[in-house]
Amino acid sequence: MNGLSDVRLTLHSQELAAGQEQGMREARARNAPSCLGRWGLFWHRLHTRKALLELSAQQLRDVGLSREQARAEGLKPFWRL
Structure with a gap:
């Protein structure tokens, strides 16, 4: 892989982690399991x-x-x- 692909993968994994964190915050805010x-x-x-x-x-x-x-x-x- 070239350096640009590595940067894209790193940024994409950070975006995924941030999205999961946002989903967990929303689930906690409504006090319900996130799988619903x-x-x-x-x-x-x-x-x-x-x-x-x-x-x-x-x-x-x-x-x-x-x-x-x-x-x-x-x-x-x-x-x-």
């Missing part, structure tokens, strides 16, 4: 929001949420972030 597609993400949101509405006062304290915050998040439609 759109419908899987909707399903995940629906069930986790339903579960949030069923938490006791002690469990909400452990999570660090008030009843009002949990209710506001739990009543959001599944398609909203």
Whole structure:
């Protein structure tokens, strides 16, 4: 290989690594597994929001949420972030 090809491969691998890092940040931001597609993400949101509405006062304290915050998040439609 010539030097130009080596530079291209290095830059391409850095771009791939940066893209994976961005995808991981997005997954953490939405608090869902990164392997989920759109419908899987909707399903995940629906069930986790339903579960949030069923938490006791002690469990909400452990999570660090008030009843009002949990209710506001739990009543959001599944398609909203």
